[in-house]
Amino acid sequence: MQDKKVLEVNHLSKKFGKNEILKDINGTVKSGEVICVIGPSGAGKSTFLRCLNLLEKPTSGEVKFDGTDLTNVDEKQLINLRERMGMVFQSFNLFPNMTVIENLKLAPIRVKHMKDDEAQKVAMHLLDRVGLKEKANAYPSSLSGGQQQRVAIARALAMNPEVMLFDEPTSALDPEMVGEVLEVMNELAKEGMTMVVVTHEMGFAKEVADEVWFMADGYILERNKPGELFDNPQNERAKDFIGKIIQNV
Amino acid sequence: MAKKKIPDATVKGMDKSTDLVLALKTHKIDALGIEKPSAEAYVKNDSGLKMIPSGYDLNKNETGVAIAFKKGSNSLVTAVNKSIDQIQKKNLTEQYLANAGKYMKVNTVNTSMFHYWKYFAKGVEYTVLISIVSTFFGVIIGVVLALMRFSKQKWLRGLAISYTEFIRGTPLMVQVLFVYFGIGVVVNIPALISGMISVSLNSGAYVAEIIRGGINSVAKGQTEAAASLGLSKGDLMRFVILPQAFKNIWPALGNEFISLIKESSIVSIIGVTDLIYQLNIVRADTYRGVMPIFVAMLLYFIMTFALTRVLNHFEGKMKHAG
Ligand SMILES: Nc1ncnc2c1ncn2[C@@H]1O[C@H](COP(=O)(O)OP(=O)(O)OP(=O)(O)O)[C@@H](O)[C@H]1O
């Protein structure tokens, strides 16, 4: 079970027009693994993550999820596979026209055809887990950034996904709210969720990541245990980059 | 004609005698040549006016009167010619003129605007009727056009774009005339229906743009979040995009309805008895130039203001829910 490949990426490339943003990316994510992706702005981290659930269509290469190549399935199958992957965005992207609980219930009811009371139970349980039970009937605009992001995580979890993708989930937050979100992610990792996290939070990466991938210029230039990569980077670009983020902390 | 008879005069043309009298009173023109019965009516109604018999020495050719007939109605033409001959032979003209003077409705007794409330009410009724019907069909046409704009079929998109651009690039007045006379060649439709058709077609193009703008204004992240949850395109539209788009669409649509009330006034040119048309009737009837305009202006304002209040009420309700 531990060795089951959840995601497998082979020779992935992505062009925007003539601009090749991802060039020959390879990698596997096994069940229960937590991968942190770091790298300078414009390296292609978000594009890579979005290729994993095909929000962005790869130009060439394979993205296999649970053995199925996502680049080769029709729209309907894609939607079926996508509901098994959760995604959390930098800018939360909660639906502002719905209350918190409605945000959580929408996909389970519409996509999984869950009954309303069952969806309600699942949603309340998840809100309790992220510490926001009392906000169930609030609208997202009345929540702080940290609270919104925790709701966004709960919303993704409501679909009971097999893997969670996070794109810089804390970088739009005020510093005092980063902790509450990382704590939720930390627990999730400890419960065995498979996760791919684009983040520059070294503390988090060191504590929960099995591997850190360093990306620059559309390539994964180095992958290593977090301790190794942060304290003793082999790649020159990685050394340079890590030097900079340590200075900033 | 006046040019020949009065030296140093510049001639200004207008089509309605009420407008001409008004121009005279506001010193835009110095004098007004007009038929005797009309002049009498104006002078009776307004002490600031004075009638001067022109004493023009006009020959028969210059006072000619023509009667228009439908092409091909030969028997009618002969009949009319026959009567005219008889009238001239028996010299009945003098007698007719006296009668006409009696019949001509010169209302100089009660020219208060309240006396004409039925006229204005009819005008308001038609203006409201045209606006409501055109709003309704305008929204339907607009939704269809907007859907076409988001279609996968290139030709559907092209068709919607061409239509919208063409409507927005031509004056409503021309569209009204084109529908009335253009379609009139094929099937005879009443002026009111023509007016409603043309205003609806026009409004549809603007509504389509409003809907498209509203949908495009919803943040891209919303679509991505919905897609990442596995929502279908239909559910994405229904539960996420449209409710949010509607908040932007609603105020813009409200403005469109309000301008529709005002713009629909153009249908008076094809003889639809809307408020503008009625106001001109009242002007002609009372020989009062300004007051009917003022009343119509007030009525338009009351209509648009009431609508604004209603729309604001709903907008406030929606804000509360979001
Ligand atoms: N839809 C798009 N169309 C064109 N170019 C794009 C698109 N999305 C991303 N890019 C370009 O791809 C490059 C990589 O973008 P990406 O967002 O993946 O970088 P990133 O590593 O996530 O950076 P950051 O740390 O700033 O988020 C950038 O130069 C960006 O301009």
Ligand SMILES: [Mg+2]
């Ligand atoms: Mg990014």
